[in-house]
Amino acid sequence: MKRIYLMLLGATLLSANLFANSGKTGRDNIDARVLDLVGPVISYTPLIKSSCATGRTFTADITDIDGVNTTPGTRPRVYYKRGGDLNAWNGNTSATAGWKYTEVSNSTSPFSFTFNYNLLFGGAGVTAGQTVEYFVVAQDLAATPNISINGGSFAAAPSSVALTGAAFPIAGANSYNFVTDLGPLIEVGFFGDFNTLTTSGGAFSVINNVGISQNTTVEILDPSISENNFVALNQIQNTGCNAGTFTLTIKPASGVNAVLTGSAANNPLLRIFSSNVIIDGSNNGTTSRNLTIANTNVTGPFVVFIASTGTVPVENVTLKNTILINGASTAASVIVSDGAVGGNPGYFNNITIQNNNVRRGIAGVLCVALPSSGNGSVLVTGNDLNSTAANQIGSVGVNIQGTDGAVVSNNNIGNFEAAAATPRYGISIGNGVRNTTVSGNNISGISFSGAGTPITYGIYVAPILAASNTIILSNTISGITSAGTGAVYGIAVPVSASGGIAIRKNNISNIKNTNAGGYAAYG
Numbered sequence: 001m002k003r004i005y006l007m008l009l010g011a012t013l014l015s016a017n018l019f020a021n022s023g024k025t026g027r028d029n030i031d032a033r034v035l036d037l038v039g040p041v042i043s044y045t046p047l048i049k050s051s052c053a054t055g056r057t058f059t060a061d062i063t064d065i066d067g068v069n070t071t072p073g074t075r076p077r078v079y080y081k082r083g084g085d086l087n088a089w090n091g092n093t094s095a096t097a098g099w100k101y102t103e104v105s106n107s108t109s110p111f112s113f114t115f116n117y118n119l120l121f122g123g124a125g126v127t128a129g130q131t132v133e134y135f136v137v138a139q140d141l142a143a144t145p146n147i148s149i150n151g152g153s154f155a156a157a158p159s160s161v162a163l164t165g166a167a168f169p170i171a172g173a174n175s176y177n178f179v180t181d182l183g184p185l186i187e188v189g190f191f192g193d194f195n196t197l198t199t200s201g202g203a204f205s206v207i208n209n210v211g212i213s214q215n216t217t218v219e220i221l222d223p224s225i226s227e228n229n230f231v232a233l234n235q236i237q238n239t240g241c242n243a244g245t246f247t248l249t250i251k252p253a254s255g256v257n258a259v260l261t262g263s264a265a266n267n268p269l270l271r272i273f274s275s276n277v278i279i280d281g282s283n284n285g286t287t288s289r290n291l292t293i294a295n296t297n298v299t300g301p302f303v304v305f306i307a308s309t310g311t312v313p314v315e316n317v318t319l320k321n322t323i324l325i326n327g328a329s330t331a332a333s334v335i336v337s338d339g340a341v342g343g344n345p346g347y348f349n350n351i352t353i354q355n356n357n358v359r360r361g362i363a364g365v366l367c368v369a370l371p372s373s374g375n376g377s378v379l380v381t382g383n384d385l386n387s388t389a390a391n392q393i394g395s396v397g398v399n400i401q402g403t404d405g406a407v408v409s410n411n412n413i414g415n416f417e418a419a420a421a422t423p424r425y426g427i428s429i430g431n432g433v434r435n436t437t438v439s440g441n442n443i444s445g446i447s448f449s450g451a452g453t454p455i456t457y458g459i460y461v462a463p464i465l466a467a468s469n470t471i472i473l474s475n476t477i478s479g480i481t482s483a484g485t486g487a488v489y490g491i492a493v494p495v496s497a498s499g500g501i502a503i504r505k506n507n508i509s510n511i512k513n514t515n516a517g518g519y520a521a522y523g
Contacts, residue, residue, distance in 0.1 A: 213240025
């Protein structure tokens with residue numbers, strides 16, 4: 001009998017009898033064994049910052065074709081030290097300098113790790129401004145264990161996760177910064193923690209760098225604060241001890257009627273690129289509007305920009321109870337879209353625009369999602385987009401494109417600027433939308449006073465999907481007029497629109513074209 005070992009990376013132990021004709025009487029038995037020479041696969045999201053003084057917790061997915069060793073003493077471990085500590089192994093107590101470790105607390109993937117800062121040399125833990133270096137190790141169940149590392153490289157290959165001094169120093173270890181916890185309340189104003197939201201060194205800048213460790217409120221203390229759009233609110237990191245997501249709420253302090261004002265050309269005043277954010281303009285927990293956000297620039301301004309970064313969606317963002325003032329009628333006041341170019345299709349879900357008074361802007365609210373199932377749920381409800389005179393909306397009240405799950409309800413829309421030779425839409429439901437409901441809106445006073453051909457619409461519906469599931473229900477539409485040669489529509493569904501559109505129980509009146517040439521008007 002001949003025994004042959006086939007050493008194949010990443011395969012499990014396999015035994016088979018192979019028979020080879022030796023050219024003589026009988027056969028030689030060949031026992032083929034495949035040896036596992038590859039350690040477990042370790043993956044986790046790198047840690048960036050922490051404010052958890054008692055030791056943060058994180059999880060890692062660890063898998064192996066032969067299984068991960070979860071016996072106490074050889075379970076997966078996280079090794080860690082302060083950035084300035086000795087890059088060596090001298091034992092797992094605070095009496096010695098160098099790396100320390102903790103084992104996982106569970107026996108199946110994903111595995112949970114918790115740092116114990118009390119083990120660090122001197123027992124003093126970690127303080128703000130210091131760096132924590134770390135790496136994760138795991139071994140498999142092979143007869144001769146294979147050891148894997150994520151977050152560095154060994155000086156010499158170890159035989160167990162119970163590392164000896166020979167494995168050190170570690171090269172290229174992962175690291176994160178230890179930061180000061182901002183606490184549950186951040187005050188913005190002259191006597192606050194920060195003077196502004198968006199300027200360099202303001203609240204947004206520090207939150208971007210430090211993160212939050214719990215549900216946090218930013219209170220605006222002063223009646224007037226000057227902003228400059230310099231810093232966006234980027235994706236907020238959880239730097240606390242507990243896993244999960246926390247919400248950042250921005251609101252005026254109790255009894256304060258606050259105005260955030262600034263001049264940003266071709267840009268918004270506030271840029272929200274993070275999930276789990278609430279801007280609540282009430283200073284008393286009701287529906288009162290005690291926060292005004294005004295972009296005074298007259299060159300392509302918009303006011304609030306809620307946007308995704310790349311393909312990472314922005315989710316669970318609410319803008320409510322505010323007064324939003326645009327500097328000109330050349331861009332939308334509120335835009336929900338891609339973050340790189342405002343108005344390009346983006347990724348977002350569970351966005352709420354509620355009970356705001358939106359003044360000026362070529363459009364009041366513009367939401368543009370990349371058409372895809374499950375992308376683009378947005379609620380636009382209870383807003384007033386019907387200011388008059390200098391605060392009139394230009395051409396569009398609410399414009400929804402590419403969304404899945406949009407609801408536009410109970411808004412007051414109208415009194416648009418009448419002279420410009422552009423089409424006007426109270427509500428426009430554009431290409432690629434699905435599962436959309438437009439209900440309970442009051443649309444009135446949308447007119448064109450010129451002599452050209454622009455068309456005027458109360459509601460325009462063009463989903464271009466075979467089964468869009470679009471519902472237009474119980475809206476009141478009146479006073480949609482034109483003195484020009486373009487048609488006038490209460491509700492318009494173009495020939496190019498596809499099926500799945502239900503229109504019912506809408507109250508439509510006073511739809512007319514006053515041009516002496518007798519041009520069309522349709523309910």
